[in-house]
Amino acid sequence: DGGITQSPKYLFRKEGQNVTLSCEQNLNHDAMYWYRQDPGQGLRLIYYSQIVNDFQKGDIAEGYSVSREKKESFPLTVTSAQKNPTAFYLCASSKSGTANYGYTFGSGTRLTVV
């Protein structure tokens, strides 16, 4: 079955460490997105990519970095510059073209700073 896979499900980070969250999709979707979810604040866009080797900052990109070397993969690195990284991170993908399409979300990664 086609889908979008995030790993790991839970991740613990020490102060000053960089960590990378994995996101892989086999839906042949062109566009991929990273969202951060905090209680009571909905979903906030971190980065998005509409084609390979290209990506744009979202609303809260500071302290994060991404790469899009393959269509299927869109990893997110949470750097030590992100001062409050504890959150639930969601990756999504969608078709792109002449009409908007809904997203397919992964099951999320819960990141905790220890």
Next chain:
Amino acid sequence: GENVEQHPSTLSVQEGDSAVIKCTYSDSASNYFPWYKQELGKGPQLIIDIRSNVGEKKDQRIAVTLNKTAKHFSLHITETQPEDSAVYFCAASMQGAGGTSYGKLTFGQGTILTVHP
């Protein structure tokens, strides 16, 4: 940029009652409005969507209405069941210029729906 406001933040109903969640958006160019359901510890799942050329869409017990003039859209769930309990998100996006999809969704803050047996 687009701003989406969602109300109420929490909604509690008895099984069998109807539930309505409302969203407003700011950018009149937005033309695609999906709704997502998120169960605890999982990613959101698309449950219904509507485009700006349609005023209402139904799928079994769920329906969405869109008022472009007022820039608001609503989710209606009839005959609610305990398994409808979840967080619901509305979202909006617009198609980019020249026919190329812009695609980036802006989400509302979410509504926690609880259906009591």
